Amino acid sequence: MPAKQEPAADNDPPRHRVDRIWSALRERVRHGLQVRAWRLRLFGLLAVQAGVAASIAWFVGYQFLGNPVPVLAPTTAVGIVAASMGTRLRRTVELLVGVILGLAVGDALMSMFGIGPWQTGVVVVLAIIVAVLIKGGGSLLTQAGGTAVLIATLEPPVRELSVPRFVDSAVGGLIGLAVGLLLVPIHPQRTMQRLAEPVLDPTIDALRNLAAALRRRDLGGAEQSLNGLRGLGSRTTALDEGLGAAQEVVRLAPLRWRQRRSLAKYTRAVHHLERSLYGCRAIARRLTKALRDDEPIPDEFVAAIELLATSVQTLRRTSTPERADPREAQGQILTAVELVGKAQGKPAPDPTRPHTHRLGYSGAIAAGEFHTAAHDLLMASGMGADEAGELVRQALDRAGSE
CATH class of the missing domain: 1.20.58 (Methane Monooxygenase Hydroxylase; Chain G, domain 1)
Structure with a gap:
């Protein structure tokens, strides 16, 4: 018996066509709910890890790093927690090092040259060159360049802080790693x-x-x-x-x-x-x-x-x-x-x-x-x-x- 294709149902009565469309719609809704339930079960712990990491990083930044407005520490902590879900530790560390490099290069150059279009380009070039010299992978290069752009365009360095901002970010990143691996690890x-x-x-x-x-x-x-x-x-x-x-x-x-x-x-x-x-x-x-x-x-x-x-x-x-x-x-x-x-x-x-x-x-x-x-x-x-x-x-x- 030769192989065949299913015949097209062009001559179906309107009622059958409506029933078929309604059945397909219900199947799509059911499948969508199943996918969202699966994603919630898979990534639900991520929300807990991110919340714990942000709280600890804010507390450490405010109490021990002398930062009256601890933004970078909890931000980096949450970013590291999110990036570490389903990735290898090496890539997660690359992300953290890239953030720290971008902050360090950006703070160092912006304090000397200020903010502007050419300054932004120079900061990004230097941040990526430094990342290349330490043999970083794609994650490190991307984070170093992206963070340098943020530092070069958002605001100038805050000189009255007791520690540099890249130290603040490094502490937050380490807290994110510690929460993901030590305090609230995945099952x-x-x-x-x-x-x-x-x-x-x-x-x-x-x-x-x-x-x-x-x-x-x-x-x-x-x-x-x-x-x-x-x-x-x-x-x-x-x-x-x-x-x-x-x-x-x-x-x-x-x-x-x-x-x-x-x-x-x-x-x-x-x-x-x-x-x-x-x-x-x-x-x-x-x-x-x-x-x-x-x-x-x-x-x-x-x-x-x-x-x-x-x-x-x-x-x-x-x-x-x-x-x-x-x-x-x-x-x-x-x-x-x-x-x-x-x-x-x-x-x-x-x-x-x-x-x-x-x-x-x-x-x-x-x-x-x-x-x-x-x-x-x-x-x-x-x-x-x-x-x-x-x-x-x-x-x-x-x-x-x-």
Whole structure:
């Protein structure tokens, strides 16, 4: 049966068209609320960290630095807290150093030359040159130049302060780092689970939609599922960055030291899970090509993809400590491997004779990608590489013997 596109519903009655538009609107509203709820759960702690850092920085600036109007200390503290969420410590320190450099160069030159257009340009050039000489990265260069612009255009230095403004800002930045890493650190594993949600949920939906499209031999639906899997690259990058930040928290924050072992286990699972997602994208690409070339796709392969999506959802549930038993997900993965083995067909009794596949060229490649993705998912569930490989081989042998 050749692949087909879904027919356009141009002749729908007006009532059906209104119902469809209303349903799509409700789905968009529901999705928007879910996204905002997810962002609140992910970044809600950021508001607490910023508030605590601003309060402490204001108090220190007023009481100990002799600043009657402590603005830079709490401002820098809040900026550092916001910048450190989901980034590595090195980049956060670069931001702080960039702010301090911009303030120091700006204060030094503005006291001699005053404020003006050419003075602003000179201050920015010198601030960035200093940042380059200390081998700073992009964050340091940006912050040094941006802060120099603010200092050169907002106001002249306040000479009656007991300490320079760059010291005030440095203290605020250090307070922001201390609050984020020591006083109110993020919960590493909980943060990772929330960062994984926008990766795993669309993957599960895309695999299920792919299976439905394959069952209908709907080329457009298969391509849409493939595009959905391809669009997860930026979210996977955010997950990797969050993982790096979580690792630094458990290394530096005494309140999170006891979570080092559990985070290390979770980190390994995330890495293998990401590899399996790349495999899922390869499966979707090959099966979409199989549809386009009108290759056969047995029902067992479609059922295996549905079961693979279910196993990812099961693994997502068992990632919490209270549901840490992965055996259900492992059984689903191995059953899916058996189904793919049945879709491939029985091996030839005589190894010298060609093996007659039930799959075409692209389908056979998709089967190999499926075995690799299943192996990675088994490792994400906590298995070792050798054990996972042996179980996949046994599942294929069972499928070939039936």
